[in-house]
Amino acid sequence: MRKRGCFKCHAVDRTKVGPAYREVAAKYRGIPDADERLRLHLTTAPRIRIEGHEEEHVSLAGIPDADLRAVVSWILSR
Template sequence: MITRNGVLSLLAVVSAAISAAPAHAAPDMQALAEKSGCFSCHAMHSKIVGPAFADVAAKYKGDAEAPAKLAQKVREGGKGAWGRIPMPPHPNLKEDEAKALVAWVLSTGS
């Protein structure tokens, strides 16, 4: 169980990491998302097959467990969170790439 202080500490670390990211981080993440096929099903602000990244960010805002949970879902696939169409797995993405993509997606709601 994560305590309130633990959650606040985790949020501070994630926030600092995002703030400290180099200016080229967002374009790098967009390029990785394009290369990985994310934009085949997702767009930044509108639903295609899957939800808009902005909607994902809004749904999981403040959820300290979301980054790890969503990174796992990106790599392993998932179903049911946004409707009947499943998200296919992306096992070729490295774990750190999936985590970086998720952090980028979640930052779109800021």
């Protein structure tokens, strides 16, 4: 995640350009397909709003599945 610049826009416990990982974990707590939804977010480069303009979210498409799973479960366990 450090290599892909995730921490430029996200921190664990405070909002930066993007939501804090702890907030993301809280939002998905109790949602049965949380894993699937985060995998989608992280592999399909959805359009996001950043400071008044739109751009594509960084995509992790193509990284090994085990790594993607590790990222998703790390975020969801914040």
